[in-house]
Amino acid sequence: MTRENWTSSIGFILASAGSAIGLGNIWKFPYMAGENGGGTFVLVYVLCVIFIGLPVMCSEMLIGRHTRRNIINAMGKIERLSANQNVRFVMSALSAGMAVAFATMHAWLPVVLALAGVYLFAKKGFAILGWVCTIVALAILSYYAVIGGWIVEYIRLSLTGTLVPEAVEGVAAEAVAKTSQTAFDAYIADPWRVLVGFVIFMAVTGWMLLGGIRAGIERMSKILMPLLFILLLVVIVRSVTLPGAYEGIEFLLKPTMDAFTPQVVLMALGQVFFSLSLGMAITVTYGSYLHKEHNILKAAGWVGVLDTCAALMAGLAIFPAVFAVGLAPSAGPGLIFGALPAVFDSMWLGPVWATCFFFMLFIAAVTSSVALLECGATVFIERLRRGHKRGSRRTAVLIGFVLCTVMGLLAVFSTADWSHMPWLGKAIEASMGDLAKGNWLDTLDNFASNWMLPFTALCTALLVGWGWTPRRAGRELLAQGEDWRIAPAIWGFLLRWVSPIGILLVFLYVAGFLDPILKKL
Numbered sequence: 156m157t158r159e160n161w162t163s164s165i166g167f168i169l170a171s172a173g174s175a176i177g178l179g180n181i182w183k184f185p186y187m188a189g190e191n192g193g194g195t196f197v198l199v200y201v202l203c204v205i206f207i208g209l210p211v212m213c214s215e216m217l218i219g220r221h222t223r224r225n226i227i228n229a230m231g232k233i234e235r236l237s238a239n240q241n242v243r244f245v246m247s248a249l250s251a252g253m254a255v256a257f258a259t260m261h262a263w264l265p266v267v268l269a270l271a272g273v274y275l276f277a278k279k280g281f282a283i284l285g286w287v288c289t290i291v292a293l294a295i296l297s298y299y300a301v302i303g304g305w306i307v308e309y310i311r312l313s314l315t316g317t318l319v320p321e322a323v324e325g326v327a328a329e330a331v332a333k334t335s336q337t338a339f340d341a342y343i344a345d346p347w348r349v350l351v352g353f354v355i356f357m358a359v360t361g362w363m364l365l366g367g368i369r370a371g372i373e374r375m376s377k378i379l380m381p382l383l384f385i386l387l388l389v390v391i392v393r394s395v396t397l398p399g400a401y402e403g404i405e406f407l408l409k410p411t412m413d414a415f416t417p418q419v420v421l422m423a424l425g426q427v428f429f430s431l432s433l434g435m436a437i438t439v440t441y442g443s444y445l446h447k448e449h450n451i452l453k454a455a456g457w458v459g460v461l462d463t464c465a466a467l468m469a470g471l472a473i474f475p476a477v478f479a480v481g482l483a484p485s486a487g488p489g490l491i492f493g494a495l496p497a498v499f500d501s502m503w504l505g506p507v508w509a510t511c512f513f514f515m516l517f518i519a520a521v522t523s524s525v526a527l528l529e530c531g532a533t534v535f536i537e538r539l540r541r542g543h544k545r546g547s548r549r550t551a552v553l554i555g556f557v558l559c560t561v562m563g564l565l566a567v568f569s570t571a572d573w574s575h576m577p578w579l580g581k582a583i584e585a586s587m588g589d590l591a592k593g594n595w596l597d598t599l600d601n602f603a604s605n606w607m608l609p610f611t612a613l614c615t616a617l618l619v620g621w622g623w624t625p626r627r628a629g630r631e632l633l634a635q636g637e638d639w640r641i642a643p644a645i646w647g648f649l650l651r652w653v654s655p656i657g658i659l660l661v662f663l664y665v666a667g668f669l670d671p672i673l674k675k676l
């Protein structure tokens with residue numbers, strides 16, 4: 156291989172890792188681990204990355220590189236290449252199965268969507284999968300941007316030195332942590348304050364996508380991302396040297412059998428796809444820029460390793476501190492916002508570190524949100540082009556932007572205190588049943604990442620594994636001229652059997668369909 160190819164391969168890996176590493180690693184992974192049994196979650200997560208996430212990631216990159224189309228046309232083209240034309244009916248059947256599972260959970264809105272899926276898959280085939288990926292990406296952006304807004308607010312707080320309310324300065328770490336947790340709860344309960352950050356975050360995302368400062372931000376993120384890793388290391392050092400930190404390390408790294416439940420496996424599975432940016436059209440799009448000389452297996456392997464390292468590092472930065480200052484590890488989405496101010500408070504030049512940290516987190520989040528909006532925008536562009544000739548990119552970005560902002564408003568206002576408007580909670584409850592989680596932000600996150608992402612991943616695995624088949628697709632996994640048969644064979648096996656059966660078993664397990672069998676064992 157010539158030196159030039161090698162360099163651009165690194166470029167691809169860094170770009171993909173950049174899309175993968177974001178709020179999912181630093182905000183979501185720690186709180187998910189905290190809510191789902193710590194070490195047990197981490198172990199299941201790593202296994203899911205290896206056996207389910209990576210094979211699916213390779214398939215998405217392959218689909219992109221082979222077709223070089225937007226997600227909808229790409230899926231359609233792969234289906235036309237397929238040896239097996241019945242895959243789409245299998246998808247319809249799976250959709251019907253999902254409808255039944257959602258019905259047992261009284262989640263009527265998802266039931267309706269799944270039933271529509273049954274019909275659409277049968278009639279239109281895999282192009283529908285492309286649409287599902289796009290819609291999920293936009294839905295995820297609608298609350299991703301709300302978390303981005305929280306980060307904006309925390310940058311402001313650290314800049315003004317009010318990250319830790321002044322009254323408690325010089326007080327024990329525990330008290331500091333309690334106040335910062337309370338301050339966070341008060342903050343998200345005030346929708347007007349959240350709205351400011353959210354609007355700034357969405358505006359930056361939309362502006363970047365319209366071509367304003369895109370190139371600059373991307374160049375900047377090449378420098379800032381490695382710095383984020385270094386800052387994480389600094390926070391880890393401070394965090395593990397706090398008195399009482401050891402318990403946190405043990406919580407994060409030591410699996411226990413009693414923490415193992417179907418729910419934990421489902422959450423870990425969803426988090427794998429969320430964090431690796433799978434099932435949202437983006438990896439397919441990135442793959443379409445990949446040259447034939449590049450080895451997809453290696454690229455996917457590196458992205459997986461980097462992303463998992465980032466998540467584990469975030470865990471190591473947060474949990475020792477959480478235990479040292481006596482916060483509850485299961486605090487939920489607010490975990491880092493409660494724990495980190497206490498860590499920074501105990502550091503020399505704390506506000507400076509805090510500002511740098513939240514700023515880099517903001518850059519990491521913006522590069523991801525731009526990619527998410529891009530998923531929708533490319534689809535709209537290529538679909539709109541038929542009718543309109545000019546200004547279609549602008550229109551496409553605008554459509555995506557408006558959709559996400561409106562959907563995001565729901566998430567912004569849902570974390571507020573709605574006790575005077577009980578019908579809102581009831582509406583969420585009635586439409587989402589057991590999938591409902593108190594507010595719309597968490598409910599949508601639960602539905603999109605834990606149900607929709609594994610479902611689209613399952614479809615992708617079936618399409619490539621049983622339609623296109625590893626025998627034909629596998630040749631393209633390696634760089635041209637490389638001959639390394641065993642790896643594509645392993646990939647093919649994982650993709651055909653391990654990933655789909657794994658995902659299916661998790662669904663059946665969570666919906667309770669396996670209980671009668673498990674009881675007999």
Ligand code: TRP
Nearest residue numbers: 175177178179430432437523526
């Ligand atoms: N993986 C990103 C994270 O961990 C979030 C994300 C999900 C994403 N899907 C994406 C980013 C698609 C870019 C494109 O934060």
